[in-house]
Amino acid sequence: MSETSAEQRAVAAEQAYVDVVYERLEESAKVATSLVKEGYARGTVGNEGGLVERDAMVFQAQRRLSALNAAHEGLVFGRLDLTDGEARYIGRIGVRDADREILLVDWRAPAAALFYQATAQEPSGVIRRRVLRSSGKRVVGVEDDLLDAEAAPEDMEVIGEGALLASLSRARDATMHSVVATIQKEQDEAIRAPVRGATIIGGGPGTGKTVVALHRAAFLLYSDRRRFERGGVLVVGPSSVFMAYIERVLPSLGETAVTLRSLGEVVDGIRAGEHDDAVAAAAKGSARMLAVLRRLARAPQPGEPTSFRYFYKDDVLTLDAKQLAGIRRTLLSGLKRNRAYAKAPAAVASALWRQVHGERALEKGEEEFLEVLTSDHRFVDFIEAWWPPVDAVELWRTLGRRLPELADGAFDAEEVAAMRASWAVSTQEGGVPRIEDVPLIDELRYLVGEVPPPEEEHDDVPRQLMSFERREREQDDALRSTTSIEDDGYAHVLVDEAQDLSPMQWRMLGRRGRQASWTIVGDPAQSSWPAPQEAADARAEALAGKDEHRFRLSTNYRNSAEVYDLAARVAKVAIPGADLADAVRRTGEQPDHRWVADADLAASVAETARELLERVDGTVAVVAPRAALGTVRADLADLVAAHPDRLRVLDGLDTKGLEFDAVAVVEPDAIIAESEAGWRTFYVVLTRATQLLVTVGTSETWLARVA
Numbered sequence: 145m146s147e148t149s150a151e152q153r154a155v156a157a158e159q160a161y162v163d164v165v166y167e168r169l170e171e172s173a174k175v176a177t178s179l180v181k182e183g184y185a186r187g188t189v190g191n192e193g194g195l196v197e198r199d200a201m202v203f204q205a206q207r208r209l210s211a212l213n214a215a216h217e218g219l220v221f222g223r224l225d226l227t228d229g230e231a232r233y234i235g236r237i238g239v240r241d242a243d244r245e246i247l248l249v250d251w252r253a254p255a256a257a258l259f260y261q262a263t264a265q266e267p268s269g270v271i272r273r274r275v276l277r278s279s280g281k282r283v284v285g286v287e288d289d290l291l292d293a294e295a296a297p298e299d300m301e302v303i304g305e306g307a308l309l310a311s312l313s314r315a316r317d318a319t320m321h322s323v324v325a326t327i328q329k330e331q332d333e334a335i336r337a338p339v340r341g342a343t344i345i346g347g348g349p350g351t352g353k354t355v356v357a358l359h360r361a362a363f364l365l366y367s368d369r370r371r372f373e374r375g376g377v378l379v380v381g382p383s384s385v386f387m388a389y390i391e392r393v394l395p396s397l398g399e400t401a402v403t404l405r406s407l408g409e410v411v412d413g414i415r416a417g418e419h420d421d422a423v424a425a426a427a428k429g430s431a432r433m434l435a436v437l438r439r440l441a442r443a444p445q446p447g448e449p450t451s452f453r454y455f456y457k458d459d460v461l462t463l464d465a466k467q468l469a470g471i472r473r474t475l476l477s478g479l480k481r482n483r484a485y486a487k488a489p490a491a492v493a494s495a496l497w498r499q500v501h502g503e504r505a506l507e508k509g510e511e512e513f514l515e516v517l518t519s520d521h522r523f524v525d526f527i528e529a530w531w532p533p534v535d536a537v538e539l540w541r542t543l544g545r546r547l548p549e550l551a552d553g554a555f556d557a558e559e560v561a562a563m564r565a566s567w568a569v570s571t572q573e574g575g576v577p578r579i580e581d582v583p584l585i586d587e588l589r590y591l592v593g594e595v596p597p598p599e600e601e602h603d604d605v606p607r608q609l610m611s612f613e614r615r616e617r618e619q620d621d622a623l624r625s626t627t628s629i630e631d632d633g634y635a636h637v638l639v640d641e642a643q644d645l646s647p648m649q650w651r652m653l654g655r656r657g658r659q660a661s662w663t664i665v666g667d668p669a670q671s672s673w674p675a676p677q678e679a680a681d682a683r684a685e686a687l688a689g690k691d692e693h694r695f696r697l698s699t700n701y702r703n704s705a706e707v708y709d710l711a712a713r714v715a716k717v718a719i720p721g722a723d724l725a726d727a728v729r730r731t732g733e734q735p736d737h738r739w740v741a742d743a744d745l746a747a748s749v750a751e752t753a754r755e756l757l758e759r760v761d762g763t764v765a766v767v768a769p770r771a772a773l774g775t776v777r778a779d780l781a782d783l784v785a786a787h788p789d790r791l792r793v794l795d796g797l798d799t800k801g802l803e804f805d806a807v808a809v810v811e812p813d814a815i816i817a818e819s820e821a822g823w824r825t826f827y828v829v830l831t832r833a834t835q836l837l838v839t840v841g842t843s844e845t846w847l848a849r850v851a
């Protein structure tokens with residue numbers, strides 16, 4: 145009997161089972177839909193108890209419904225044949241039949257762990273592991289691993305050459321996919337690691353750190369839904385391009401109750417999408433910034449009155465600059481500036497009362513003095529001008545102007561100039577903060593405290609219902625004053641590409657994870673942060689002594705071996721101590737280096753992009769130095785318009801975490817020269833290609849170095 149017909153038979157048999165599961169799923173969806181409707185109907189009855197019940201009911205039913213809808217594609221993906229004769233099906237979510245018998249085991253359940261952990265060396269009761277490949281609801285193929293040949297019944301068929309290689313060779317599209325069907329053992333261990341302290345997942349490029357982290361988020365929600373939905377799970381990645389790339393993975397695993405934010409969006413009310421140049425970014429991210437912000441938070445605001453004079457009965461009461469500074473110091477010694485807002489009038493009044501000596505006044509006493517004073521608009525106006533509530537965003541807007549007076553030698557002239565140039569643009573009318581400004585605004589927000597609210601906001605939407613708020617927030621202004629600090633804490637904080645976080649960014653995340661468990665994912669060799677020790681200290685402070693549990697992923701599933709050989713050579717000469725991974729897949733396509741004359745560069749880049757679009761089925765990236773990005777984008781605008789889903793033009797930093805079937809790197813030497821971490825950025829860029837890699841440059845100094 146031929147292999148094809150064996151596979152067809154297997155596909156048909158699996159389809160029959162999968163159909164039963166889908167039927168059951170439809171029934172569950174119907175029940176959930178009618179529950180949602182019934183819940184709303186109950187709400188119209190209108191008593192308060194009814195409302196609470198309705199909210200809970202609608203919430204639960206809606207959640208189930210969105211999980212059911214999201215997990216539709218490739219719902220059933222695995223089957224285990226066990227030595228006791230059981231055939232156990234594994235899926236994106238758990239499904240039971242009408243008699244509550246298990247039809248499908250949720251991949252995160254303990255009963256599914258064998259699917260990922262059993263090996264031929266240690267089959268643990270598994271004879272055959274089968275991965276079902278599907279398109280929508282249709283099973284299109286199966287891939288088997290025979291783990292225990294001796295225990296296999298004679299008629300058991302084994303089909304295919306392994307699911308992993310088949311899945312790695314697929315063409316890439318614009319978004320990341322879940323790898324739930326082919327998670328490897330070392331990855332599974334990191335995904336299911338117990339929730340305590342900080343789980344640190346390391347490994348070279350393409351080893352699955354991001355997918356593992358996302359599957360871990362789904363696993364955590366499954367393992368302790370109450371805790372993590374209530375407290376919230378925050379997933380932070382480097383850029384909004386990256387967040388868009390990964391945002392489908394969790395819903396496809398049946399999870400929507402996770403807050404996904406890029407580093408520029410971590411703080412409510414602020415959305416930043418652009419990076420600073422290397423000098424300004426390094427200065428703003430540095431721990432040296434902290435002292436500047438502390439000074440700013442305490443310093444008098446420009447235009448604040450420096451003295452106050454008040455006539456009361458026979459006395460002239462005067463507070464000069466020195467006395468006012470003394471009151472300020474006392475107020476700030478115990479309280480944040482905005483918290484002291486309510487205390488400032490009393491502090492000033494009692495300093496004034498101490499100067500009252502006239503008999504008439506003393507006779508009437510302090511109480512009357514206070515009554516007269518506080519109902520006098522001169523006093524009220526003074527207090528409002530002297531101790532206004534300060535909004536962190538407004539304070540941040542003054543940084544550029546006030547930096548020279550606040551920096552106190554902490555930054556050199558080049559750094560000061562770079563930061564001021566950046567703020568000159570972003571704080572002008574209609575300007576928006578850079579990604580590097582967000583932690584500064586957040587820091588200021590914590591230093592000065594919340595602005596006392598003008599009126600109570602009634603924002604009692606439970607956190608769970610704010611899931612996937614990223615999209616909803618898209619309508620928001622990029623910048624408004626920030627909301628309540630009390631909302632910031634999460635139950636779990638998951639940081640991807642953690643090697644790039646600056647000390648100020650670690651502080652921003654640390655404030656959101658004081659009570660949280662953490663998952664931290666990164667590869668130091670891909671870091672673009674120039675001062676690793678400073679960042680390591682800030683990270684240690686953010687984790688505040690939590691236990692660290694380390695996992696290392698060793699196999700590169702992304703790059704062809706040919707592409708990764710070149711990248712590894714770059715790492716060996718330029719990145720001491722890089723954690724190199726093993727690339728498992730050969731394509732026979734060596735990276736190609738094209739040297740061109742200056743005048744031919746633009747034409748050659750366009751030609752290379754066109755050629756790559758023809759040679760691969762999936763995505764193509766053209767990666768250019770930051771300084772040349774605008775030009776290259778303009779040169780390729782027509783081509784991008786013709787292939788909007790397949791072709792991207794990016795700078796090196798924006799490629800972090802992404803992958804493309806083919807990558808063209810423009811002017812590698814310029815990318816390397818562009819920042820202190822240039823070689824690392826170049827390493828990141830090279831390791832984005834799954835199949836084809838071409839470099840195009842007017843110089844080839846780098847190539848000589850790695851030859």
Ligand SMILES: Nc1ncnc2c1ncn2[C@@H]1O[C@H](COP(=O)(O)OP(=O)(O)OP(=O)(O)O)[C@@H](O)[C@H]1O
Pocket residue numbers: 308311312321323326327328331347348349350351352353354355356667670701702800801802803831
């Ligand atoms: N077990 C797996 N089965 C199938 N594909 C996998 C598996 N693990 C990883 N991959 C694929 O390998 C690619 C790289 O994964 P991922 O982006 O998570 O790696 P990474 O370690 O975060 O990379 P980098 O550090 O370079 O950003 C992705 O396409 C991912 O889907």
